[in-house]
Amino acid sequence: MADLEGVNGQREEFRVVGKPNLPGRLSYALAAGIAKFGIDYAVPGMLHAKFLRSPYANAKIISINTDKARSIPGVADIVTWEDEDIKKLVSEGESFAPKEPWLDNIADHEGVEVGVIVVAENEDICEKALKELDIEWEILPHIVDIQTGRKPDFPVIRPEERMASSMFGPPVPKTGNVHFSTLEQGDVESGFKEADYIIEYDLNMPAFASHMPNPSGSVAWWFDDPYHGGGKSLHLEGVAWRTDLAKDAVGRMYKMPPEKVIHRGIFQGGKYCDWGLRKSQEITPLLARRTGRPVRCMNTRKDTFDFLINQRFIHMKVGFKDNGLITAIDDYSIADGGARGSSSFGTSGDQHYGPYFTTKCLNIKQKMEVVDSNRGKMYVSGQHCPFNWDSITMAIYLIAEKLGKDPINIARLNLHGPVSQEDPEPVPSFEACIETGKEMMSWDWHSAGSKKLPDGRMHGASFRYQMSPRHSGATYNTKLELRNGIVHMPTQGPCTGIFAVEANAMVVAEELGLEYEDVIVDFDYREPFFPVGGGSDGTTASAWVMKECAHILKKNILKAAIDEAENPPARSMFEFGPPEDPSPFKGLKPEDLDMEKGKIFIKADPDKSVPVPKAVKKNIFATYSGRPPLSIWSQGMGKMLDTMNTAYCEVAVDTETGEVEILRFGVVADTGKVIRRTSLESQIDQVMYFSQGCQLLEDFVYDQRTGVKLNTNMFDYKKPTIKDVPHVERDFLESRAGNAVYGASGISHSLANTHAVIIAIHNAIGVWVDPPATPDKVLKALGKA
Amino acid sequence: MHNNEKINGSGKRTSFTHATAQAQAAGSIxxxxxxxxxxxxxxxxxxxxxxxxxxxxxxxxxxxxxxxxxxxxxxxxxxxxxxxxxxxxxxxxxxxxxxxxxxxxMCDRGVCGSCTVIMDGRSVLSCSIxxxxxxxxNIQTIEGIAANPKWKPLVDAYCKWDAMQCGYCTPGFLVSAKSILDKNPHPTDEEIKEALAGNICICGTYPRHSTAIMEAASIMAKEGE
Incomplete structure (x- = not known):
């Protein structure tokens, strides 16, 4: 569905939108090092706080003696889970999990906050005091190997129901350590009987770190506030926000009305689909209240290794006809449910929205075991949406291999039409993507292990498609102001790396006939406008709302220009000089006027124009609250299709050393409409580098005996560097078929993949290597190690 | 006139310029x-x-x-x-x-380059010294570089090319970039990659840095003529 319900959704001429190289509004602050992230704040006289972090994967504090720790000079306060102050705390942050004690004596993964918080004059004293705690632990059985943990005879690590309810479905039942989630449509058995071929394969996904660049934390203090009644007000630095769901979440946690909370945190760092509040962001107000001093609490780098993907083992059985048409899909997954409070994205939440629903196959069975574990926690995430997408990518590849056909043709055969799974029509966006992609990549398919490069390495390639999602259903509250002739766009931000504020400012400029630089963005935490709701899906949705608001402002400006032409405002006693010429707009109607280049002009006689500040003296405000029509993506969950994207990967594999080089990635994405080109390009690079990381480098390593994560540092947990990353070819199509601003759709994380590189490696050497495909694993797969 | 310093319709300048950041950086020094x-x-x-x-x-x-x-x-x-x-x-x-x-x-142990400063002409990791x-x-930090008008083209190019996303690692990259240009006013793409191999960006801005640094180098060379 294109943007048909709003104003100017089908605008054909763009002066600002789509333009590259327009600096971000906060880019200079970031580049100059003056932008302050949570961890950067230091306040005179502040104390520091640190949590006790569990050394065990699963354990319970039986008793604790804090006397020795309290006697250390410089220790200001020690609170435990048994303190009434702690017992009263209830997190207001975004969570898919049942409410649980904010801090208790149970540690369900190594490194988790448990039992105790120490407040001291500095972090070193905190560490010293934590070491002096006399703790009696009960060490419990742990699960860091989910294949072991799922066995019926394995001790139950979490007897109570802790499974998060699925975002898209009801809670799932549990037996032992395993939650069972099954989704079935059609008749799978009949589908397999109908098939000419049946293939079975395993697809294993490693866990992948969220790894925000900036460790989370906050600084808080209480202050006398003469402007908002009696009692103290709260000042918070470094706390993340997240739309209306959790806005002012920390303030609400302390029963504070929003007007009594200064709630900063505009620079949030790379929170890519990780909006979960950390305890270090929630605890400082309590500690500041108890001690009467500002308190800073920061996570370390080690504390910041949470999951972006949980581990999953998928066994697939796919039936298909001799032309490649899939007749039945049976997906049996074993997924890591993680520690308490882990998001259901990546587990049961995934089953409801593809990728199988993008095919014509009506016989689909998805059975999942979600295994409670002590591996770690996944906060709200969706970087790989859904996580199992590449199970269909691999099916298409294997069918192509079996039949000696190009996987693009197999994908094309199986993809259903725009309306439903039974719609045989091609999806125009997909067709356009593959046409462009084949040309861009000089696509020349070959079967596995059949192409050697001149340097002796083996060449492999892969192809993948996804829907371009716009899943944000959030309402956005926009406001625009004409003040002293200048257009202001007030917003609370944030700055998270996706340039959402900027995209909105570009739309405002477009609609009001201004240049991008003419729109002043006022960053203020009190403002309701928050342009984020995911990645580009939230940006394009909020920009739709902003477009409507800009249109209202424009109408009001033009009406005011006529009003002031008819009834010029009285001159103040401080205005000197000759009287102004009569307005050329006298006798006209608002619809006779338009705006361009900061001027209001007569449409029938464009030479007659007046600069906005001169034509409209009074201040004008416009507001609009709402959201664009729901997207096809969110309505269809795969069963309806509009904007699509495709990705390509070429690798070279050295069969002597096992080294894999990604020769290039290719991406052709139908964005609907490009809004902010430069950051779009960079986001595409980013998602491909994410994908490279999890397929070639990244994996959590555990000591199975103790359950301790062994590589929560940047030496041992490898992220790609500038020397590692390949070239990313990109092309953006503008079908205008999305429902957000000007027909834009989000790309978000839909291009993130777990197996595009892995499939290309198989295409090079004819054997499977599970990610991350490190050289030793490649050699082992080749029987050389 | 730089893109960001255009006069808008009202005759007033916008306030998100290099000048603002430069002034704030100078103020912090x-x-x-x-x-x-x-x-x-x-x-x-x-x-x-x-x-x-x-x-x-x-x-x-x-x-x-x-x-x-x-x-x-x-x-x-x-x-x-x-x-x-x-x-x-x-x-x-x-x-x-x-x-x-x-x-x-960021890394707290000399891996990521986000804390890079220049000490007596050499890039060092301030988290590990x-x-x-x-x-x-003599220690140069990003604030000193941003406050120095000589390096305006570098800061401008970083902002123009979005050689940042979340921006947390950006100052470290910029200090490394300045260090490259100190030693080599006309670095190639390969030389830049080699020199920035110790700076890690989680947001995937890698290709942007060469573009920005080479553009800045070109502008600075012209300004020096």
Whole structure:
């Protein structure tokens, strides 16, 4: 569905939108090092706080003696889970999990906050005091190997129901350590009987770190506030926000009305689909209240290794006809449910929205075991949406291999039409993507292990498609102001790396006939406008709302220009000089006027124009609250299709050393409409580098005996560097078929993949290597190690 | 006239320019205290009138603790003296004693380059060097680079090309970029990649850095003619 319900959704001429190289509004602050992230704040006289972090994967504090720790000079306060102050705390942050004690004596993964918080004059004293705690632990059985943990005879690590309810479905039942989630449509058995071929394969996904660049934390203090009644007000630095769901979440946690909370945190760092509040962001107000001093609490780098993907083992059985048409899909997954409070994205939440629903196959069975574990926690995430997408990518590849056909043709055969799974029509966006992609990549398919490069390495390639999602259903509250002739766009931000504020400012400029630089963005935490709701899906949705608001402002400006032409405002006693010429707009109607280049002009006689500040003296405000029509993506969950994207990967594999080089990635994405080109390009690079990381480098390593994560540092947990990353070819199509601003759709994380590189490696050497495909694993797969 | 400095319809300038950031960076340098004013005990937060009194306090009240020391540094051209505990890193000193937050702490162990500063002409990782080892050294931080009009083309190019996303690692990259250009005014793409191999960006801005640095190099060469 294109943007048909709003104003100017089908605008054909763009002066600002789509333009590259327009600096971000906060880019200079970031580049100059003056932008302050949570961890950067230091306040005179502040104390520091640190949590006790569990050394065990699963354990319970039986008793604790804090006397020795309290006697250390410089220790200001020690609170435990048994303190009434702690017992009263209830997190207001975004969570898919049942409410649980904010801090208790149970540690369900190594490194988790448990039992105790120490407040001291500095972090070193905190560490010293934590070491002096006399703790009696009960060490419990742990699960860091989910294949072991799922066995019926394995001790139950979490007897109570802790499974998060699925975002898209009801809670799932549990037996032992395993939650069972099954989704079935059609008749799978009949589908397999109908098939000419049946293939079975395993697809294993490693866990992948969220790894925000900036460790989370906050600084808080209480202050006398003469402007908002009696009692103290709260000042918070470094706390993340997240739309209306959790806005002012920390303030609400302390029963504070929003007007009594200064709630900063505009620079949030790379929170890519990780909006979960950390305890270090929630605890400082309590500690500041108890001690009467500002308190800073920061996570370390080690504390910041949470999951972006949980581990999953998928066994697939796919039936298909001799032309490649899939007749039945049976997906049996074993997924890591993680520690308490882990998001259901990546587990049961995934089953409801593809990728199988993008095919014509009506016989689909998805059975999942979600295994409670002590591996770690996944906060709200969706970087790989859904996580199992590449199970269909691999099916298409294997069918192509079996039949000696190009996987693009197999994908094309199986993809259903725009309306439903039974719609045989091609999806125009997909067709356009593959046409462009084949040309861009000089696509020349070959079967596995059949192409050697001149340097002796083996060449492999892969192809993948996804829907371009716009899943944000959030309402956005926009406001625009004409003040002293200048257009202001007030917003609370944030700055998270996706340039959402900027995209909105570009739309405002477009609609009001201004240049991008003419729109002043006022960053203020009190403002309701928050342009984020995911990645580009939230940006394009909020920009739709902003477009409507800009249109209202424009109408009001033009009406005011006529009003002031008819009834010029009285001159103040401080205005000197000759009287102004009569307005050329006298006798006209608002619809006779338009705006361009900061001027209001007569449409029938464009030479007659007046600069906005001169034509409209009074201040004008416009507001609009709402959201664009729901997207096809969110309505269809795969069963309806509009904007699509495709990705390509070429690798070279050295069969002597096992080294894999990604020769290039290719991406052709139908964005609907490009809004902010430069950051779009960079986001595409980013998602491909994410994908490279999890397929070639990244994996959590555990000591199975103790359950301790062994590589929560940047030496041992490898992220790609500038020397590692390949070239990313990109092309953006503008079908205008999305429902957000000007027909834009989000790309978000839909291009993130777990197996595009892995499939290309198989295409090079004819054997499977599970990610991350490190050289030793490649050699082992080749029987050389 | 730079893109960001256009006159808008109202005749007023927008305020998100290099000039604003430059002024703020310069202000943060200006605010660096030249001498130690607060002789506060890091263990118990008692204030003392001078270093001898603080030392005496340690002897009497914290006999097992290591006494803080004073270190003289030259930060972005400004001489200053700081009172720190001997185990403090340069990054910690910059942040907690001098109020300079541009040297970011990401990996905390010399892997990511986010805390890069230039010390006596060499790029160093301020999270992995003790401040006491920097006695008498000339240290350039991102604030010093941003405050210097000479480096405007580099800052401009970084902003124009979005050589940042979340922006947390960006100052470290910019310091490394400046260090490259100090040594090689016309670096190639390969030379830049080699020089930036120690800076990690989680947001995937890698290809942007070469573009920005080479554009800045070109502009700076023309300005120097």
């Amino acid at each position: 200006e605010a660096i205290p030249a001498t130690v004013k607060d002789f506060r005990c890091p263990v118990c937060s008692k204030d003392f009138s001078g270093y001898p009194e603080l030392k005496q306090h340690y002897t009497e009240d914290h006999p097992d603790a290591v006494i803080p020391v004073t270190v003289s540094l030259n930060i972005n051209g400004k001489d200053c003296e700081v009172l720190i505990e001997p185990h403090w890193t340069l990054q910690r000193t910059l942040q907690f004693r001098l109020g300079l937050t541009g040297s970011k702490l 003790l401040a006491v080892e920097c006695e008498g050294k």
